[in-house]
Amino acid sequence: MSARFFTIWFRHLTTDWLTRRQPELQNIPFVFAALVHGRMVITAANIRAETQGIRSGMPVADAKAIVPGLQVFDALPDKESQLLQALGEWCIRYTPLVAVDLPDGLILDISGCPHLWGGEREYLREVITKLRAIGYDVRGAIADTIGTSWAVSRYGRIKPIIESGEQSAALHPLPPAALRLEPELLDKLHKLGLQQVGNFMTMPGRILRRRFGNTLLSRLSQALGYEIEAIQPLFPPAPYEERLPCLEPIRTATGIEIAIQTLLEKLCLRLQQEGKGLRTATLKGYRTDNRMVQASIGTSRASHHVQHLFKLFELKIPSIEPALGIELFTLEAEQTEEVAAAQEAFWTAGPGLNNPSVAELLDRLAGKVGADSIRRYLPQEHYWPERSIKQTPSLEEQPTTSWRTDKPRPVQLLAKPEPIEVTAPIPDYPPMLFRYKGKLHEIKRADGPERIEREWWLDGGEHRDYYSVEDKEGRRYWLFRSGHYSGQQSQWFIHGFFA
């Protein structure tokens, strides 16, 4: 049986996609445009715009002159490939071999498939009507070769299905562009008056090669089936999921442990082979009473280490209630990441946060006490003490600015400054005494003031004048006065303790 290929052409791929997302654009001419050499050039136009004479490659200014109500959207890079990838994965229901043909097509190897739909005609109609129903303006053609089906899907006028062995007859009336040639070559053919493939198809190969190079000949022989053309089929990623049906319902913690261990070994083997590690995973247990119990874990860095992941699940086992028994376990890794293959430890990994044992420890802690209680801080470029640090959930994130040590900062900082009673002699002098929690502190030494202004673009209020002071017993405090000195009305606060 000879091979059969089915090529689908999406005439307005990106614009159809946008119309599907925003149905109100149905009757409005709109285009996608991108900046090329300093001017906005149309990359795709919808059917409304095309009927009014707008083509892709036109500058936006020209197009707006033709159609004043034209809507212009920024072109989305790589959108075509994403869309085709998704549509290709959808097409796997019709044939196992689907390839993306950038920028606007799909190639399906349908050898041995159409009879399941009752013949090629029905098969083609099925695919095309389904895609049109979704909202894509498509054309399709079936032929023995990729070249011919491509040509017929784009330029064919008579029939979409080319019978086996009739490629040359089908290509005969088509323009040379149907052979997927470069614009320069098409120009040359056009100048020589070769308006149809039939004009030069029968010319001897050496003449064509001398005049037009190898490309034309190879494209022609690909279309006619003399030269094999390969496609690269899509492989949809299989979800990282493992199932474990149980012969007898599992009711004990030991049984659950064995189930988790078995599932993790299977899952981690696959993850390891693909160089991935999991970040989150969910264990689901389907019980005999039709209920479902589940437990989730998360790791701070991608891991496929069975023992470590098992320890994380082990903490969750008490929360899994088997009731009458669990019949089926599934384990799914929802979030996976590439993991750098760890060098087999010749000598143990260096110290620091990159050490895998530290990451595993933090995962264990997060599993028990919650990830929100684990904190790490990075410096922020703010003078306001409360804002000079920011919390980060990641272990890898490095500071973008250095930690400042030029100004004294207390070891202990109260979350909220506490008001104190103060006796201050004269404006802008540190206080002589202050009372905090009922205890009187006589100040012997002091530094300051260090004025820290509020960041008015973030919040309003008074500035603070900070003093670092030391009392008679040698205890060091960080005090501030809120706002300017105003006699007895001045508000004083204690904000921290120095070492």
Added chain:
Amino acid sequence: MPEKADIIFQLQKDILRLQGYRSVQQDNAPVIDLGPVNTAFPNGVFPTGAIHEFLCPLTEQAAATSGFVSALTGSLMQFGGACIWISVSRTLFPPSLKTFGIEPHRVVFIDLQRTKDALWALEEALKCEGLAAVIAELPEIGFTQSRRLQLAVEQSKVTGFILRTSSRSVGTTASAARWQITPLPSAMENDMPGVGYPRWQVELLKVRNGRNGVWKMEWSEGRYNILQEPSSSKHVQTHQLKAG
């Protein structure tokens, strides 16, 4: 026939070795240079891979102790290690750690609500060999718990610092050393005005196989400077907390 004293000396050395004290500095082991304080420890080496507890019932003492412990941890982290700071009610301000030689972003803070969780986290952290030090601020710790922690560090060789913030009772614990740090008035050169470098009175209240002592020291230019000769160990029992 060897002398009796020699036998006892040899046995004492063996006991120290069995208890995990290092006699000679290993090449890439972190060095903690406390000057004359080191003479108080067995073999004259600051015992790393052990539990040290600090009594700090007052907030001001807690601040001073945080500074002292941060400086110790800074020396332990000098080869790029990481540190975990477990706390039940933390007020520590991370940027200040930089003054004591720690990169604050290399410290992971674990803030918990309950002491029970904190003790569990502390034990887990002390079992992790990849850490340079673990610091915990806890109100209380009992003998059983401290024994568990000590057993954990004997395996992993991680140094643990426990800051006990409650003043109720001191009790018996299995830790290698018990300290109390009290802030002292600072001094400026030529009696100039202003607040000087932090000064502390460092009391070693209890140390296993070592001698107690009291020292006054100042933290300046990234190291400890002893202010005067240590007072004799007979006058040590000046702390106001009662054992038992």
